[in-house]
Amino acid sequence: MKAAHDAPPRWLDRGQQRSWRAYLDGNARLLDALDREHDAHLSVSLPEYEVLVRLSESPEGALRMSVLADGLAYSRSRTTHTVRRMEDRGLVRRGAVAGDGRGIVCSLTDAGRSMLEAEAPAHVAAVRRYLVDVLTDDELAALGGIMAKVAQGCAADPASRGPSSAKSLGD
Amino acid sequence: MKAAHDAPPRWLDRGQQRSWRAYLDGNARLLDALDREHDAHLSVSLPEYEVLVRLSESPEGALRMSVLADGLAYSRSRTTHTVRRMEDRGLVRRGAVAGDGRGIVCSLTDAGRSMLEAEAPAHVAAVRRYLVDVLTDDELAALGGIMAKVAQGCAADPASRGPSSAKSLGD
DNA sequence: TTAGGGTAGTTGACAGTTCAACAACACGAA
């Protein structure tokens, strides 16, 4: 695979390096702070909270596992594990899908919905405190646009995705 | 702690929400892609690579554990574990610090330096492919500036940091 | 009808991270 031209590596210039490092650093600190906030003051972790949000936004409060996984950019098995843990706590329920014998729908229980409503204010406050309120409106919008572009670039690159649809083109 | 005014929560508006989600999504995909690249084609993980870089940039190729940890925004114990694993592979060596009986210096071995030199091109290529080359120069610079601001905001907030210097102000 | 290949989801072993508890040292004050 890949011609492997062994072209001389194009290093990052000073500014690019600074930006990349700032990204790594800021990201680590931001996600740390949010994780910590969830740990300290909420009953669901950040990833679990995201699951609750996605389910709550769907018309029936329910989504197929694969849709949930793709929407959150979680791996299939991560989704399985996370949902199982949430099911054990009664936040979520699993059931068969009508037309497809393989599918599993994950749906919000009343307890799950209550949990989400109870914790949303603290979650949003944390996101504000560490991200939204730190930036100007323009900066936040710029960040969103840039990261969407990055996400798109990753999605376009076959090598960036997990083993799903890997196909081992090398045979 | 905290007056707990219970002010009505200030939700995120539509645009803020989109930006925040784009951030989460793009970030997840980007770091996944880089992790995957390191896993598939390199001999050191991304966090280990960062350790090698920091050490190599220091004049003596050596840094105190705490300096390394703070610089990388890694927890103390993460640093300990990571460095121990790297030491087991001969990439790094640990020794006492001159003036302070508590300190441990972590220094690059020849093998570690060779490893870094060998793997740097592939690492940089991945960072380019998934981040740098996807954005314009202005966008990358903007991203860097924004994330630096975020990092600063987190650093300024006492609650965002780990248990170090926690002090349990509540007593 | 069945064979083959793709998709959905789960499972268990494993690796990396966090947390709490701890040991050892530094340093200032009584």
Add this chain to the structure above:
DNA sequence: TTCGTGTTGTTGAACTGTCAACTACCCTAA
């Protein structure tokens, strides 16, 4: 000196996520 407090770094258990292997199902084509 000695006590108390803060800092540095380590340890092991618990948790979360990844990977590879697997089951079960869908669907098309021969």
